[in-house]
Amino acid sequence: MPHLLFDRIDEPGLNTIPVYERRGGYSALRKALQMPPEAIVEELSQSGIRGRGGAGFKMGQKASFLPKGEMAKYLTCNADESEPGTFKDRELMQKSPHTLIEGIIITTYATGIHHAFIYIRGEYQLQADILDAAVAEAEAAGYLGENILGSGHSLKLVVHRGAGAYICGEETGLLDSLEGKRGNPRLKPPFPAIEGLYAGPTLVNNVETLGTVPTIINMGGADYAKIGTEGSTGTKLISVSGDVQRPGNYEIELGISSREIIYGLCGGPKPGRTVKMWFPGGSSSPVLLEQDLDLSYDFDTLAKAGSMLGSGAIIVVDDSHSAFEVMQKVVKFYAHESCGKCVPCREGTNWTNKFLARIEAGESTPMDLDILASVQSQIIGNCLCVLGDAMAMPVGSIVAKFRDELEAEIEAARERANALPLTDTEDLLALSAH
Amino acid sequence: MPRPEQKIIKLTIDGREVEAVQGTMLVDAAKAADVEIPYFCYEPKLGQPVGACRMCLVEIEGIPKLQTSCSTPVRDGMVVNTQVQRVKDAQNSVVEFLLVNHPLDCPVCDKGGECPLQDITFGWGKGRSRVIEPKRHFVKPLALSPLIAIDRERCILCYRCVRFSQEVAEDWQLIFTERGSHTFVGTHDGHPYVAPFSGNIIELCPVGALTSQPYRFRARPWDIEGAGGVCTLCPAQCNVEFTVRDDKVLRVLSRENPGVDDGWLCDKGRFAYQAIHVDERITTPLVRDGSGELRPASWEEAITAAGALGQHQGSVGALVGGQASNEEAFLIGRLLREGLASADIDSRPHGTVELGLTRALAAPKLQATVQDIEFAHTVLVLGTEPLDDAPILDLRIRKGVRRHGVKLAIASARPSALDPNAQLSIRYAPGAVVEFLSGLEWALTAPGSGETHELAQLLRDGGEDVVILWGESLPPAALAILLRIAEKLGLAEREGAGLLEIPAGANARGIREAGALPNAGPGYADTTTGRDAAEIAAATAAGDIRALYLFGVDPLRDLGARAEWQAALARAELVVAHAGVLTEGIAAHADVVFPAESSAEKEGTIVHPDGRLQRLRVAIKHPGQVRAGWQVIGELAKAVGLDLHVLTAGMAFKQLVAAVPFYAGLTLEQIGGRGVRWPETEAAAAMPAGTPAAQVAVTDVASGPRPEVNGHLAAGTYRSIWASPEVEISPALKFTVAEQLVELAPEDAARLGIEHGSTVQVAQNGTRLSGRAVIRTGVPAGSVFLATGIAKDSANALDELMVEVVKSR
Amino acid sequence: MSSIDRRPPVRRYEHGSRVPGWDEAVDLTKPPATVPDPALTPVPEELRAAIEAEMAKYPDRKSASIPALHLAQRHHGWCSPEAIKQVACVMRLTPAYLTSVASFYDMFYLQPKPKHDVYVCTNITCSLLGADELYERMCEAAEGHDISVRGFECLGACDIGPMASVDGEYVGPLNLDDPKLIVEDIEAGRPVLEHKQLRRRAVADAKGRVDDFDGIAPVGQEGN
Ligand SMILES: Cc1cc2nc3c(=O)[nH]c(=O)nc-3n(C[C@H](O)[C@H](O)[C@H](O)COP(=O)(O)O)c2cc1C
Ligand code: SF4
Ligand code: FES
16 A cells, blocks of 8 residues: 555654655655646546545645636635644654745745635644744755746745634634634625635645645656545545554555454454444544444545545443434534524534433433434535534434434433333423423 | 725626626625525625634635625626525524524523514524533623624624724724633723714624613514604714604614715714603793793794784894704894895804805815715815714724725824824914914915925825815814815815815804805805804893894803803893704893704704705604794794794795705705705806905914913814713713813923822813813923813803913812 | 613523623623724833734734734733734724734633633543543642643644644544643643654554654644
């Protein structure tokens, strides 16, 4: 299996230019600067690489949406990495920041952009410091600034630290936040590629996506496309966490079996435990079950199975945990992170949260699960951005797949709370009056 | 920027083909086609749609997800479904979500009965709720400002109020804080939301979260009536709707007229209606008795007493205040000229302008409209502070800059609230506007550098549509230059360009057109020249004029040369006044006071600064003994032996139209609720031509601020938006009444050892005013700015430029 | 003037949500908070310079609001009204603008807070691995110290879960004895749980490893 981003990533000093260059760093940039910009976009398209941030949109296509010609255009690298379970960008930025910087320079050259930002979540202080140092180093080495390596291309790159808000990972929320506002998502259309940062055309890409660009240039898009599957080319950094024995970041070739990842690479759950459910792509992906472990880990297969590859963050839950507990964590997170701009998400996440609190308090009936499920379906598709869906989809999947367990949980909670067994509407009325 | 062209396209809504202007938002296009799509957050006046409430979701064929119709511009061939089950489900869902936390306290809610949330829940909700989780409960209501109460339980976070503060008024005081379902509307650190336009948020709120403190619980929607009117508290003449209950005005709402106000009101216009129903208001005639006291009197007594004006034939001076209607001004002109053999009538507080120049500046082709401000290439604000002088125009200018990329330039002595929006802000020294304009005229033709040249370049090369807003306080010498500049820029030749005067009085333009000028009759006709205001003061003080007729003016408050006026009023043998409140000069000197009407009681017409005739209509009956102004003038005329032949307000209007050639053919019906701009009518051709500006050689002269001289500072004046008797007597606005705020440059304050907020004395030739020091960055060193138009310590007591500012001990 | 200024808070239902600020009326004696006048708003010179340097990085100065709030929070210990006013003065914005921004983000404090920050991740992975109990232990351990402990959403380090960020330094996996040690390290002013720092951790992927990995050396302002 090829290792393109993680190969010996722990090498001491790789975060500095001398070591990075010794290992061939910035050669892709030199190569790219010899190519016409359109040819680079073409290579990216040929590589078939899909965005690594969550939505899986084809990078080459997005870059080609950007209007051509001289105007104020921007590139924003999405280093917000806040989707629960995701921590792959962190490892790349911390250990090989120049991979990302090189990718950014090549991409801006290809798209005629002269102002780029790395929006990194505020909690990643170490990584932001490392990026700051690396940017300074790259500026001193002539990789950034005016007339890069005599190519005529110039680029100003600014590392911008966020301050703790998951929604700033959503590309338009990120743009508002970068403009110094509350990180509320914007209506789309217009899409950022047409009207983004400071109302200028803006390319937003994930750290890993941009970090792969030097590899694609070095290998050539066509060769890159040979890795992985037809619809999911290349390798992918994945973050595996939860009930596995060797959690952490791995680079895999897209299309290997999920079992191979969870059991082969990560050692599976503790001895004696089994996989109860797993999130294949961060906490916003609908959960899959033990029986889904043989699915090929790629965008299309997971989508077909009713879930998604998302950011490549696999969270494994073993049979020692209750489905309710998992659902409650998910809901609390999204209720806390909803930006509050649109009604279905703000009220829907908050209502769901209260709903679960009521279940926990032993004040609900199994019938309520229908309402819970219907609330989720009322959220899906009706929100301004997809954060609302990001809660509703996994919650909906848990309700559907663990209905029996949840009903038992409700009954148990009622018993704990010493509630009367519910038989008729009288009790419901009594409840609603409380 | 030129106005966008409109193209008509066809689309299908619910199976019916309809037409719409391309680019209109779908929700509006649907409404025009009688398809109602519910919404909360959409409000085009607030700028770009935010798509937050999700109430307006519809199905558009070809797009998988439901779309917000508030943010989807219509396209040719679009097929839209608003009645399919998916859409209904989405609407049910949004209503249900909104009610997860909204309290069902409609019976005790001030908004009940006129509440969009109520209506939409009824129309588009499911009718039953599945929410049994407890709602949020909080202390309510809380004060958001002295004028506005906030009920956070009811807030649905629709973004309207905060967008108004941030994107319309741009005061950025009202904000969302926190995030998600914790989000709430608030301010920084418990500061109140006090800003000139804050009241608009009450009207914008689609639920009962923001309510008017003065209106709360005064009425229910079913016991009120709305009556259209026009606010006459400033020249912006915003269109309003009076909320009337039992012949009392209980509230003022905006009545959107894009040609005038864009649907906004300032807080003076919104809350000073309270002045209509307070004890301070005069509601009976008053006559000064033998002991020197003003006592209530019958109309017969008062008219008889005032009729003594007839004994001063040829020796009566009259002043007409800015709130007079056209008809009143016209009738006063007749009373004076025909009944009292006097030509001494004036309505300008800042001195006479030569008739040829007056006509030239008022020429129909040279008039810019309010909407031109929004679409001009460049707007120059010259010698006026729109926020104080015609507040709603401040919003219009901001809108032009924000939405249409208008380039804004400010030229004034005093820093402006619009400076941060301006591409160029030039400060000339107080009193140096003539020099400034000479320099600008020179710079328009001669090359050079510096800010005056930058401005010249902007006006000349920044696009042809230039609008110049100018303040009436510019001296006549400046106006001649202004006219030459307008000619040089060819402003008369372009539809979207021109001049727009911001006069001192609300209806100053109409009053002048009706002939209340010493050098012009109705329609700016030639006439025997009389004395202007300053000359009337001098002549009265000298005993040459023996009686004064003051219609809505208190010279001690509204005019300059206070000392001279004091002498004049003291010397006059008879002073007859129309007044709503007993201000200083009236209380001390008037012999007869007729109670004045408020604009909610008045019937008549007024003229907007851009030439739009608007109608005042009777919303409530006169309180107490108050009678119509035209009627009182008519009776007074009779008492001096003149029959004006006015038995109704309509007859007065007919006489006016007959006398003013450029109003020819206008009817009250035509003017209607939106007004008619006479400069756009055919009759406009009958406007007498002005004298072209004499071409004189100009040179570059220095006009910039100068440092203090011997410890004296050059004083400029300003009249705050809050400086008005109506504000003083409106209980809700008491907190904001203007006082003497002495604005100093930080350098000067430091040199003089004056602290911000401390009391200072301003002295000149033995006259002393006291005021509170305001240190303001942006005030040029060497200048100081003083308030006029206020009840106490007004700067109109000073007649010279240089003043001394000292600490109070 | 107004009869509805301040009243005692009402009793709230048990699981009704609760946010500071909701029950607060404005103080009608205060003037409106407009853009602070530089002549009347002293700003510490180094803070001003640092904010201006941030503003210079962006095509639109407003973009510097989050970096500027970070700077002001570091300078004043929290985003106090005074701190916000100073930022507003330098950036020519209203204090409300910045309050609105600051309150949106979890890392800004609009209430006074202890000096040190411990964020314990209580999101899904960490809680599967015992974060809730760890969080309680951490709170107990920090009691009486100048340390603020917060349960935080996913910090992006589930591989070392359950974990915490101690003044920005990521440490994990933590056991129930670690909170005490963390407090001791903070009090002693030394690096926190050095052997558990994320920066010293090798990548999980075997092909990413090297034999001599000893972590990423601290860069820039370590330990802030
Ligand atoms: C609620 C939400 C959170 C997101 N968070 C992240 C994130 O932390 N990092 C990221 O790269 N993309 C995130 N995304 C996806 C971005 O919106 C966007 O699709 C991505 O940055 C585009 O880059 P890519 O095409 O390279 O993947 C998030 C999306 C949503 C809706
Ligand atoms: S879906 Fe949630 S996060 Fe997205 S805009 Fe709506 S409220 Fe904000
Ligand atoms: S009106 Fe369209 S989302 Fe609110």
